Amino acid sequence: xxxxxxxxxxxxxxxxxxxxxxxxxxxxxxxxxxxxxxxxxxxxxxxxxxxxxxxxxxxxxxxxxxxxxxxxxxx
Amino acid sequence: xxxxxxxxxxxxxxxxxxxxxxxxxxxxxxxxxxxxxxxxxxxxxxxxxxxxxxxxxxxxxxxxxxxxxxxxxxxxxxxxxxxxxxxxxxxxxxxxxxxxxxxxxxxxxxxxxxxxxxxxxxxxxxxxxxxxxxxxxxxxxxxxxxxxxxxxxxxxxxxxxxxxxxxxxxxxxxxxxxxxxxxxxxxxxxxxxxxxxxxxxxxxxxxxxxxxxxxxxxxxxxxxxxxxxxxxxxxxxxxxxxxxxxxxxxxxxxxxxxxxxxxxxxxxxxxxxxxxxxxxxxxxxxxxxxxxxxxxxxxxxxxxxxxxxxxxxxxxxxxxxxxxxxxxxxxxxxxxxxxxxxxxxxxxxxxxxxxxxxxxxxxxxxxxxxxxxxxxxxxxxxxxxxxxxxxxxxxxxxxxxxxxxxxxxxxxxxxxxxxxxxxxxxxxxxxxxxxxxxxxxxxxxxxxxxxxxxxxxxxxxxxxxxxxxxxxxxxxxxxxxxxxxxxxxxxxxxxxxxxxxxxxxxxxxxxxxxxxxxxxxxxxxxxxxxxxxxxxxxxxxxxxxxxxxxxxxxxxxxxxxxxxxxxxxxxxxxxxxxxxxxxxxxxxxxxxxxxxxxxxxxxxxxxxxxxxxxxxxxxxxxxxxxxxxxxxxxxxxxxxxxx
Numbered sequence: 001x002x003x004x005x006x007x008x009x010x011x012x013x014x015x016x017x018x019x020x021x022x023x024x025x026x027x028x029x030x031x032x033x034x035x036x037x038x039x040x041x042x043x044x045x046x047x048x049x050x051x052x053x054x055x056x057x058x059x060x061x062x063x064x065x066x067x068x069x070x071x072x073x074x075x
Numbered sequence: 076x077x078x079x080x081x082x083x084x085x086x087x088x089x090x091x092x093x094x095x096x097x098x099x100x101x102x103x104x105x106x107x108x109x110x111x112x113x114x115x116x117x118x119x120x121x122x123x124x125x126x127x128x129x130x131x132x133x134x135x136x137x138x139x140x141x142x143x144x145x146x147x148x149x150x151x152x153x154x155x156x157x158x159x160x161x162x163x164x165x166x167x168x169x170x171x172x173x174x175x176x177x178x179x180x181x182x183x184x185x186x187x188x189x190x191x192x193x194x195x196x197x198x199x200x201x202x203x204x205x206x207x208x209x210x211x212x213x214x215x216x217x218x219x220x221x222x223x224x225x226x227x228x229x230x231x232x233x234x235x236x237x238x239x240x241x242x243x244x245x246x247x248x249x250x251x252x253x254x255x256x257x258x259x260x261x262x263x264x265x266x267x268x269x270x271x272x273x274x275x276x277x278x279x280x281x282x283x284x285x286x287x288x289x290x291x292x293x294x295x296x297x298x299x300x301x302x303x304x305x306x307x308x309x310x311x312x313x314x315x316x317x318x319x320x321x322x323x324x325x326x327x328x329x330x331x332x333x334x335x336x337x338x339x340x341x342x343x344x345x346x347x348x349x350x351x352x353x354x355x356x357x358x359x360x361x362x363x364x365x366x367x368x369x370x371x372x373x374x375x376x377x378x379x380x381x382x383x384x385x386x387x388x389x390x391x392x393x394x395x396x397x398x399x400x401x402x403x404x405x406x407x408x409x410x411x412x413x414x415x416x417x418x419x420x421x422x423x424x425x426x427x428x429x430x431x432x433x434x435x436x437x438x439x440x441x442x443x444x445x446x447x448x449x450x451x452x453x454x455x456x457x458x459x460x461x462x463x464x465x466x467x468x469x470x471x472x473x474x475x476x477x478x479x480x481x482x483x484x485x486x487x488x489x490x491x492x493x494x495x496x497x498x499x500x501x502x503x504x505x506x507x508x509x510x511x512x513x514x515x516x517x518x519x520x521x522x523x524x525x526x527x528x529x530x531x532x533x534x535x536x537x538x539x540x541x542x543x544x545x546x547x548x549x550x551x552x553x554x555x556x557x558x559x560x561x562x563x564x565x566x567x568x569x570x571x572x573x574x575x576x577x578x579x580x581x582x583x584x585x586x587x588x589x590x591x592x593x594x595x596x597x598x599x600x601x602x603x604x605x606x607x608x609x610x611x612x613x614x615x616x617x618x619x620x621x622x623x624x625x626x627x628x629x630x631x632x633x634x635x636x637x638x639x640x641x642x643x644x645x646x647x648x649x650x651x652x653x654x655x656x657x658x659x660x661x662x663x664x665x666x667x668x669x670x671x672x673x674x675x676x677x678x679x680x681x682x683x684x685x686x687x688x689x690x691x692x693x694x695x696x697x698x699x700x701x702x703x704x705x706x707x708x709x710x711x712x713x714x715x716x717x718x
Contacts, residue, residue, distance in 0.1 A: 010193070012179075012182075012183045012186060012190070013179055014182070018143050018144060018316075021141070022135070022136060022139065022141065022143070025139050025141075026139065029139075039295070039298075039299045040353060041186075041298045041299055041353045041354075041356065041357045042186065042189065042295045042298050042299055042357065043186060044295055044299075065135065066132075066135055067128075067131065067132050067135060073193070
């Protein structure tokens with residue numbers, strides 16, 4: 001049994017809404033990611049994932065690969 | 076290779092600065108030694124420095140089978156170099172990078188209002204566990220645990236004070252910076268800052284359940300909710316880039332003009348247009364949130380801006396909803412008002428009835444003698460009685476008096492009639508089976524009810540109504556005191572709903588209320604406003620706008636912020652559509668070339684963002700001067716006006 005965790009990352013580097021679908025696609029490709037939603041206006045990234053397969057650090061580095069610095073947040 | 080790209084692109088400012096220097100060097104060498112090979116070399120180097128990051132992002136896109144603006148710019152720059160137009164390549168990559176970096180910085184400013192709230196979130200808490208103090212992450216405290224809050228520290232949880240006294244600055248929650256006194260049994264909020272004392276707080280909500288976290292979530296939801304116009308523009312944006320890329324291909328196929336095709340690629344990002352609406356909304360909603368006003372999304376922002384009718388549910392909005400002693404009328408010559416109050420308070424101290432507290436508070440604040448009572452008895456729904464220093468005292472309704480065999484004289488009955496006629500709740504006070512006086516209580520008008528109403532008038536609200544379940548007399552007194560002319564009294568919740576619908580026939584209505592029984596009217600109104608720190612969860616849930624501070628003026632602020640934001644948003648849409656039109660015609664007419672196109676494009680994006688950031692300064696000076704006057708203590712606290 002693996003449980004699904006919800007992680008919130010924040011980034012203040014988004015400068016064009018085109019990055020939204022890029023980051024969403026990148027995150028969705030990771031194993032164990034159930035859903036990924038990126039909000040351009042607030043810079044919030046919501047990810048539902050199985051923490052055993054993809055850790056929070058994995059999420060941060062995936063966002064970094066697309067070119068944005070994101071930081072995990074408590075809420 | 077990708078390592079080199081990364082190191083070059085990590086620091087965007089440095090990239091921009093280096094490429095600028097290379098362009099200048101290239102310019103100088105081209106001017107000093109015309110025809111020298113160093114000129115193109117410098118400019119190609121500048122293009123590579125600025126373009127590395129663009130190319131990296133373009134490749135990341137391509138790997139995901141997407142063509143983004145970075146890909147278009149990379150193709151354009153490479154094409155320009157191949158055509159020998161090194162100057163264009165260097166200028167395009169430099170301008171793109173410089174613009175993107177500036178945009179990032181300025182966009183961060185428009186999101187700043189919220190960042191400020193997020194920064195308020197507490198990080199650690201000192202918990203008392205098994206007698207010792209342990210420091211843990213704030214979110215890991217469980218409800219029911221006791222946390223220690225030192226003076227000057229940020230309260231880590233929502234909770235109730237169990238020990239200690241202090242002041243808190245609740246501006247992160249309510250937008251009001253006036254310190255609030257806290258003592259045992261008072262409620263405190265996570266993210267507020269204490270001064271003046273050590274508090275022990277029993278946690279009732281932690282982490283993402285705290286009021287602050289819920290406010291942040293609400294504000295973000297609001298900022299993310301898309302206004303109707305925004306959806307249209309996003310759709311447009313999605314088609315625009317591929318359409319322009321296609322146009323570039325067609326232009327090249329038809330005219331064989333590579334330069335024209337590349338220029339079209341450069342202007343292929345609808346940048347200013349797609350961000351024009353979101354940046355204004357983020358800044359506007361963020362600014363309002365700082366003032367303790369939650370506007371739940373762009374759609375509500377647009378409606379709020381057009382409000383011309385405001386209906387108030389009186390209790391808890393124009394008034395505080397808290398009873399206070401308004402009159403103490405002695406009816407026997409030998410007994411003073413002070414004595415009446417002191418005796419009543421002595422008995423009421425032992426009672427838990429909602430009207431008991433105000434009597435005790437009044438006796439304390441007027442410095443009446445504190446007397447001890449014993450043999451306390453409660454007469455359900457009628458009043459209370461006890462022995463005070465050997466005297467038997469009863470406090471309660473006319474019915475209690477007749478039950479105890481106390482005579483209510485015609486004079487006393489007249490006083491009772493007058494007070495109840497004024498909408499007050501009156502208690503008879505009897506000593507040794509004789510009525511000695513009457514204590515009357517009433518709701519309190521808020522300090523800023525009248526200024527708030529006149530500001531609403533000035534903000535263009537033409538019709539103001541009071542819709543209340545209270546009696547006509549009470550309602551019209553509040554109406555006169557606050558400057559409202561229209562009153563509908565004696566309404567049941569469903570009557571309020573009908574009244575709102577009636578007003579909607581001729582205008583756009585905002586309904587302001589605080590309680591559960593307003594929920595239907597709040598939901599029916601064009602804009603439902605949940606008002607005050609006491610606004611119930613239901614009211615706040617149903618509402619489109621929530622005002623957390625309890626200031627009537629905040630309603631006018633909300634309308635002004637909404638107007639300013641919609642105005643700002645329209646300016647942005649106009650600027651960005653004009654830019655797109657200008658660029659397309661300019662390019663097709665052959666007047667605008669690659670570097671110029673990029674410059675105009677990036678400038679328009681910056682104009683739009685900087686314009687939105689202006690919203691964050693709305694009302695700044697006003698707020699500051701109010702805080703200053705409070706600090707200086709030059710404004711005496713107005714005596715509570717009892718209605």
